[in-house]
Amino acid sequence: MFMKDHVTKQARRAKAASRILACIPAEVRNNALLAMADALEARQDEILDANAKEVATAREKTTRPNMLDRLILTPKRIADMAEGIRQVVKLDDPIGKFDFEVTRPNGLKIRRQRVPFGVVGIVYEARPNVTADAIALCIKSGNACLLRGGSEAVRTNKKISDTLKEAAIANGIPAGAIEFIGIMDRDAVVVMCRLRKLVDVIIPRGGAGLIARVVEHSTVPVIETGTGVCHTFVDKSADFDLALKVCMNAKTSRPSVCNAMETLLIHRDIAADFLPKISQAMVDANVELRGDDACREIFPDMKSATDDDWATEYNDLILSVKIVDDVAAAIEHINRYGSAHSDAIITRDDESAKIFEQMVDSADVYVNASTRFTDGFEFGFGAEIGISTQKLHARGPMGLEALTTTKYIITGNGQIR
Amino acid sequence: MFMKDHVTKQARRAKAASRILACIPAEVRNNALLAMADALEARQDEILDANAKEVATAREKTTRPNMLDRLILTPKRIADMAEGIRQVVKLDDPIGKFDFEVTRPNGLKIRRQRVPFGVVGIVYEARPNVTADAIALCIKSGNACLLRGGSEAVRTNKKISDTLKEAAIANGIPAGAIEFIGIMDRDAVVVMCRLRKLVDVIIPRGGAGLIARVVEHSTVPVIETGTGVCHTFVDKSADFDLALKVCMNAKTSRPSVCNAMETLLIHRDIAADFLPKISQAMVDANVELRGDDACREIFPDMKSATDDDWATEYNDLILSVKIVDDVAAAIEHINRYGSAHSDAIITRDDESAKIFEQMVDSADVYVNASTRFTDGFEFGFGAEIGISTQKLHARGPMGLEALTTTKYIITGNGQIR
Numbered sequence: 074m075f076m077k078d079h080v081t082k083q084a085r086r087a088k089a090a091s092r093i094l095a096c097i098p099a100e101v102r103n104n105a106l107l108a109m110a111d112a113l114e115a116r117q118d119e120i121l122d123a124n125a126k127e128v129a130t131a132r133e134k135t136t137r138p139n140m141l142d143r144l145i146l147t148p149k150r151i152a153d154m155a156e157g158i159r160q161v162v163k164l165d166d167p168i169g170k171f172d173f174e175v176t177r178p179n180g181l182k183i184r185r186q187r188v189p190f191g192v193v194g195i196v197y198e199a200r201p202n203v204t205a206d207a208i209a210l211c212i213k214s215g216n217a218c219l220l221r222g223g224s225e226a227v228r229t230n231k232k233i234s235d236t237l238k239e240a241a242i243a244n245g246i247p248a249g250a251i252e253f254i255g256i257m258d259r260d261a262v263v264v265m266c267r268l269r270k271l272v273d274v275i276i277p278r279g280g281a282g283l284i285a286r287v288v289e290h291s292t293v294p295v296i297e298t299g300t301g302v303c304h305t306f307v308d309k310s311a312d313f314d315l316a317l318k319v320c321m322n323a324k325t326s327r328p329s330v331c332n333a334m335e336t337l338l339i340h341r342d343i344a345a346d347f348l349p350k351i352s353q354a355m356v357d358a359n360v361e362l363r364g365d366d367a368c369r370e371i372f373p374d375m376k377s378a379t380d381d382d383w384a385t386e387y388n389d390l391i392l393s394v395k396i397v398d399d400v401a402a403a404i405e406h407i408n409r410y411g412s413a414h415s416d417a418i419i420t421r422d423d424e425s426a427k428i429f430e431q432m433v434d435s436a437d438v439y440v441n442a443s444t445r446f447t448d449g450f451e452f453g454f455g456a457e458i459g460i461s462t463q464k465l466h467a468r469g470p471m472g473l474e475a476l477t478t479t480k481y482i483i484t485g486n487g488q489i490r
Numbered sequence: 491m492f493m494k495d496h497v498t499k500q501a502r503r504a505k506a507a508s509r510i511l512a513c514i515p516a517e518v519r520n521n522a523l524l525a526m527a528d529a530l531e532a533r534q535d536e537i538l539d540a541n542a543k544e545v546a547t548a549r550e551k552t553t554r555p556n557m558l559d560r561l562i563l564t565p566k567r568i569a570d571m572a573e574g575i576r577q578v579v580k581l582d583d584p585i586g587k588f589d590f591e592v593t594r595p596n597g598l599k600i601r602r603q604r605v606p607f608g609v610v611g612i613v614y615e616a617r618p619n620v621t622a623d624a625i626a627l628c629i630k631s632g633n634a635c636l637l638r639g640g641s642e643a644v645r646t647n648k649k650i651s652d653t654l655k656e657a658a659i660a661n662g663i664p665a666g667a668i669e670f671i672g673i674m675d676r677d678a679v680v681v682m683c684r685l686r687k688l689v690d691v692i693i694p695r696g697g698a699g700l701i702a703r704v705v706e707h708s709t710v711p712v713i714e715t716g717t718g719v720c721h722t723f724v725d726k727s728a729d730f731d732l733a734l735k736v737c738m739n740a741k742t743s744r745p746s747v748c749n750a751m752e753t754l755l756i757h758r759d760i761a762a763d764f765l766p767k768i769s770q771a772m773v774d775a776n777v778e779l780r781g782d783d784a785c786r787e788i789f790p791d792m793k794s795a796t797d798d799d800w801a802t803e804y805n806d807l808i809l810s811v812k813i814v815d816d817v818a819a820a821i822e823h824i825n826r827y828g829s830a831h832s833d834a835i836i837t838r839d840d841e842s843a844k845i846f847e848q849m850v851d852s853a854d855v856y857v858n859a860s861t862r863f864t865d866g867f868e869f870g871f872g873a874e875i876g877i878s879t880q881k882l883h884a885r886g887p888m889g890l891e892a893l894t895t896t897k898y899i900i901t902g903n904g905q906i907r
Contacts, residue, residue, distance in 0.1 A: 447898075489859075
């Protein structure tokens with residue numbers, strides 16, 4: 074009960090602040106952000122201290138190396154966070170523009186204006202950089218934020234958010250605009266996801282388990298981000314060299330991220346030629362292969378793929394491989410097992426490319442390029458809140474505009490209906 | 491279990507159909523819609539027969555007159571439904587346009603295309619006209635639909651959807667594009683709301699109870715529509731004649747709909763003058779008044795409003811009335827008790843209007859006009875799926891575009907990262 078009251082009170086503060094924040098000019102928000110970036114660097118030692126303690130605890134618990142790496146802060150990483158905030162300052166203000174305007178025959182003037190959401194709830198894992206990043210994007214877009222990070226990093230996150238909050242308040246941002254939930258009761262997430270009149274949207278940033286939990290419990294609208302079971306289909310007309318280069322990049326350049334390839338589909342007509350080449354290159358790059366029977370006949374040195382493999386986001390140097398009859402079969406496989414994130418075709422046939430583009434039901438569909446490009450910065454948005462894999466509101470890499478909504482302002486002189 | 495399998499099977503059929511429907515040209519969709527409108531009129535007698543039986547049953551159960559009125563079909567109402575479909579045909583195709591296009595320094599061409607959602611789930615009450623309307627809007631926007639209407643109208647709805655479905659299939663629309671759930675198990679709605687990979691969005695159309703149930707159980711993204719606790723604030727600088735005209739219209743022109751006024755807020759400085767005038771006019775129009783103490787001192791002939799009144803959508807000739815100190819107090823009341831639907835200020839002061847526009851956190855904010863204009867047709871959209879009171883994806887009256895999403899198509903020549 075204490076926890077629930079506490080979280081609700083924080084959300085209420087955030088809501089009150091959001092009303093004021095929505096009216097604050099871009100210049101004030103930008104100046105505050107610059108001061109926040111400076112504060113982060115100025116108070117680096119305190120942040121590193123808090124972080125060192127948590128890293129030590131995490132090590133004792135033999136936390137996975139991947140997770141440890143994300144938890145650890147260094148002076149360089151803090152400088153990067155500060156630099157990230159300064160980059161956000163340079164982006165265009167997403168607030169206030171009118172993107173629709175009409176005067177009706179009865180004289181009513183209807184305008185649609187971009188406005189902040191209000192309160193954005195962000196649920197994430199033990200990644201301190203998300204704290205700075207989320208706060209910066211919310212303040213830039215005129216939103217108050219309610220943050221809830223993973224318990225392993227709670228002290229580090231608290232220190233970062235306190236630092237940013239103090240600098241923000243000292244520079245004209247209303248108190249309450251940045252609320253970090255420090256109570257480590259697991260149910261705090263559930264409470265937060267059900268504060269319908271206080272929280273306007275919840276964005277989970279993290280693994281599939283975190284996202285599923287938020288979606289299951291939330292009555293506040295959710296923007297789902299991230300899960301990536303990405304495919305590359307090598308068509309029979311593919312240029313083998315290009316296919317090889319793109320597939321190796323998609324799998325091995327950064328296997329832990331959501332836009333890395335997890336499944337390779339190969340057209341039956343070229344399998345005997347292409348499969349041995351790509352398989353050997355993958356094995357040479359330490360990639361574990363898991364194939365269907367047809368693949369293993371051609372390249373026996375791979376494990377047998379189970380049905381689970383097709384739906385798994387490995388985030389690791391593992392690749393499932395399948396031979397398909399044609400582009401239609403590739404599309405069907407992708408729509409059935411994929412996560413609607415990023416999927417590619419390698420082809421020299423315009424007709425195949427066209428069918429693939431239209432029929433693959435994913436946020437990002439590639440022709441002759443690596444799926445690794447699905448990213449707000451690579452798309453030129455200058456920021457990234459996450460990569461939406463849902464169809465509502467935003468789909469694919471989300472820039473600042475994804476943190477805004479619209480309102481209609483209707484002006485008349487006594488019109489009645 | 492049977493019910494669950496059945497609903498899932500229907501959703502799966504809809505999903506399969508949606509893949510094909512997304513690629514069908516506008517001309518085919520439009521021609522099918524015209525044939526569907528004709529079929530509705532041609533098979534009018536069957537539909538009226540089914541409806542007459544259900545109306546008789548509803549009468550025996552002494553169903554509320556309001557609900558009965560919505561259930562009853564007549565030749566005129568069927569003609570109106572057919573005409574509604576023909577109007578939808580005339581609208582621009584919302585599918586296929588590219589609304590963003592950039593070539594990155596590395597040569598990647600990134601384009602964002604408007605595409606259908608896929609499968610739209612619509613949950614509604616015993617209103618047969620919603621069946622025809624929802625089907626027409628979904629087919630027009632290239633979506634398959636999974637429909638679930640109120641039990642009192644299930645036979646009428648089934649007959650309408652069968653009629654439209656047969657005409658659609660005969661004219662090139664894939665079977666499965668129109669799936670009506672005829673099983674009257676209450677839990678079918680819950681099953682439908684949790685078919686995450688099959689249903690892309692759920693739109694509830696109906697009362698607050700229906701919407702709350704969908705929001706509570708859905709793991710599929712929801713677009714909330716409709717609840718309207720709408721306010722009009724009469725500022726101290728208001729033109730009384732204009733205020734009187736607009737308020738009477740907002741309350742009495744059609745009290746049963748969501749954009750009707752439910753609460754009147756009056757600036758303290760003009761209450762002694764204006765309140766008696768508007769109150770008498772409301773009483774003369776058979777409106778029951780419920781006021782706070784300050785109102786009742788000035789105009790004793792009204793009931794006392796409870797705290798519940800401020801948050802109630804009466805949908806009836808009832809009006810709650812409150813005196814507030816200033817525009818800030820009006821805004822606070824609206825943001826606290828309103829449903830973020832439509833709220834108006836009547837004023838001659840530009841500054842008050844500006845503050846109200848910016849600070850009232852509602853989908854539609856009016857200056858000197860009746861809230862009754864919140865409507866897709868009145869806004870010039872030519873269609874209306876509903877009025878969104880949430881901030882995600884669509885806000886305010888939703889036209890055809892609200893039934894679409896986007897996808898990125900990225901074309902390269904071997905780019906890697």
